[in-house]
Amino acid sequence: MSDDHVYMTLAEGHEDDSRWAYGTGFEDPLYGVSTAVPDGVDRAELAGLCLALADDALVSAQRLAEWTTRAPELEEEVALANIGLDLLGQARLLYARCGQVDGTERGEDAYAYFRDPDDFRNVRLTELPNGDFAFTMARLLVFAGWRLAHFGRLTACADPVVAAIAAKGVKELTYHRQYAAEWVVRLGDGTEESRRRMRTGLDHVAAHLSELFDAHDARDEVLAVLRQVCDAAGLPLPDVPAGTAGSGRRGDHTEHLAPLLTELQGIARAHPEATW
Template sequence: MSDDHVYLSLAEEHESDARWAFGTGFEDPLHGVPSTVPAGVDTEELAALCLALGDDALVSAQRLAEWTTRAPELEEEVALANIGLDLLGQARLLYARCGQVDGTGRGEDAYAYFRDAADFRNVRLAELPRGDFAFCVARLLVLSAWRLAHFERLTASADPVLAAIAGKSVKELTYHRQYAAEWVVRLGDGTEESRRRMHVALEQVSAYLGELFDAYDVREEVSAVLRQVTDAAGLTVPVYRPLPGVGRGGEHTQHLAPLLAELQGVARAHPEAKW
């Protein structure tokens, strides 16, 4: 199966230009969307969901930012940077909604810069060290496929703000998934060394599939994507291993705290500073 065929088959249920979604749509995605929480929506559950999804996006964006000046080609450096910016935009919207409904009135900076690692609710796969490029695209494939499947469902959320955020994010995540899929196929079907590295990377991410599937019931959708991509690459689909969702409970690897220290350093050194 060619790279282009993987692209097209993964995107066939979305808009034809979705693969170019990153860096577009700078208009306010929430313009005209009512912010009042509808009757019957549990605000505590809504805030917790927005916080967790925002944390996933923020931590993933920070890891992708580490590829600046380190990517194998300039084109890939730009692509990874733009994917990171998409995720950062998603985090900002989700944090803003969280502050509206959790009763604190906090802004997005409070969630991003002034919480410690134990207060974050991101999944552990997002916080693992940068690794090599094969691990980068393997992780991106898994996280984007998982996030896309969940956000597609959230487009029908009873909360109009979350539904609007999900609608915008689906277009971006479709491209993220396709970008990662192309590279997994290219490396898996490449040289002996690239194939070996891609196999190792998929084994590494497989240890965290259980946490993802335990967080949201999207195992069927994500597994189908992984089978399609790994079949095209001549690789073995990662094995599902049921594990408790500790990241969602605030238990993280030793890698999150240093990541946050770098992310939050300037804001904490100059609290309330205006730029």
């Protein structure tokens, strides 16, 4: 199976000419959507959901931004930047919704810039250093596939705001997953060195899959996509260890999150009242 076939199969049912949802289309996904929390929806649970998904996106976007000026080709640098902007857009919408429902009325900057590492609820996979390009593609494939499965379910969320954010995100995440799948196939079916690196990257990512499955039940969907792409690349499906070393959803992070947030938050904390 060629990488083109992988791309077309994963894109099935999501045909659209706009490659980057936040980079080319500027429709407001919340236009006309009521911001009132529906009766029967637990505000604390809703806020927790928004916060966790926003943290995943923000930390992932920051890692992708680190590829700027470092990607193997200019085209890939632009692609990774656009994917990061998509995720940043999702984070902003979700942080804003969190502030509306948790009773604090905090804005997106308060969540992004003025919380400490222990307060973040992102999964640990997102905070790991980028490593080489093969690891970044393996992580993006798994993360986008897992998040896409989650967002697909959330399009039917009882909260209309989260449902609208998810509907917008489904289109974006579909292309993120496709982009990563193409590169996993290219590298896995390439040279001996690229194949070695791709297999190492997949093994490294697989070690963190259990946490993703604990955070959201999407195991079958994620593994089906991973198996399809690995088959196309001629790579074995990596083993998924049982149990987890920790859970970012509970604030248990690796040593890599604090330095990432120091860089991300530095200017905002140095000039907390500044406007631009």
